[in-house]
Amino acid sequence: MRSWKDRVIVVLGLFFTFFALAVLFTLVIDVLIDGLPRLNVKFITSYPSRHPEHAGILPALVGSIWIGILTALIAFPLGVATAVYLEEYAPKNILTEILEINIANLAGVPSIIYGILGLELFVRMMNLGKSVISGALILALLILPMIIIASREAIRNVPYTIREAAYALGASRYQTVLYQVIPAAMPGILTGTILAMSRALGETAPLIMVGALTFVAFIPESIFDPFTVLPIQIFNWVSRPQKEFATNAAAAIVILLILTFSLNFIAIYLRNRYAKYERPD
DSSP: OOOHHHHHHHHHHHHHHHHHHHHHHHHHHHHHHHHGGGOSHHHHHSOOOSSGGGOOOHHHHHHHHHHHHHHHHHHHHHHHHHHHIIIIISOOSHHHHHHHHHHHHHTTSOHHHHHHHHIIIIIIISOOOSSHHHHHHHHHHHHHHHHHHHHHHHHHTSOHHHHHHHHHTTOOHHHHIIIIIHHHHHHHHHHHHHHHHHHHHTOOHHHHHTTOOSOOOSOOOSTTSOOOOHHHHHHHHHTSSSHHHHHHHHHHHHHHHHHHHHHHHHHHHHHHHSGGGTSOO
C-alpha cells in the first residue's frame, strides 16, 4: 500500500497537471475566439501594413519556413553525428565527461545568450549580416544540445544484442552503426529533433538580437536576405495600441499553433512509423 506521503504527492501532481492543462486550454480558446474570424486567404497572402484590416503575415510565414528548414538542415546532422560519436566511438575519460556535462548545461542556457553569441559570431565576425542564414545558425546552436541529448538517449536504448548480432555476421562498427543502430534509434531521434524544432519556431529573442526585422514588406529570396518570423510579427502587432492589431496577432498565433501542432503530429507519426524497429511484427 502507498503511504500517505505518496498519496499526497500523487494528488498534488494531478492537481497541478490539470491546472496547467486548464490554463493552456483557456488561453488557446481565447486566441481561437479572437483570431479565427480574421483568418482568410488574404490575411495569409498579404504583406504587413499600417492599416490593420489590410495587414498580412506572408513575409513572416515565409521567413519562418526558411528559418525552420535551414535550422533543421544544420542542426539535425550535427546533432546526430555528435550523439553517435559520444555513444559509439568516444573513449570514456574525463574529457568526454566534461563534454557531456557541458552539452547538458547548454540545453538550459537562456535563448537571449545564444542571441548575443550569434550577433558577435555570425553577424559581425563572419560578416553574414542580418540575414536568414544568421538566424538559422543561431537557432541551430540553440536546439543542438537538445537534439544531441535526445539522440544519445535513443541510441543508448538500442539493445546491445543488435550490435552483437551484426558483429557476429561480420559487420564492421561503421556498418553496424549505420545500418542497425541508427535505424533502430530513429524514432527517438526524430521525435527529439521535431520537438526541438517546435521550440525553435517559437523563439523571438535570439532572432531579434541577430537583426530580424519587425516590419518586412518583402519575401526573402535567398539565405542572405533580411527576414522576419511569425513570433516577431506577433510581438510587433501586440505592441500596437489599436485593438485590430491585437486581433491580427491572435490570428497569427493560430497559424503558429497550427505549425507547432503539425510538427508534433509528424513526430508522433514518425515514431509510430519507425517503431517496427523496437517491437516484433
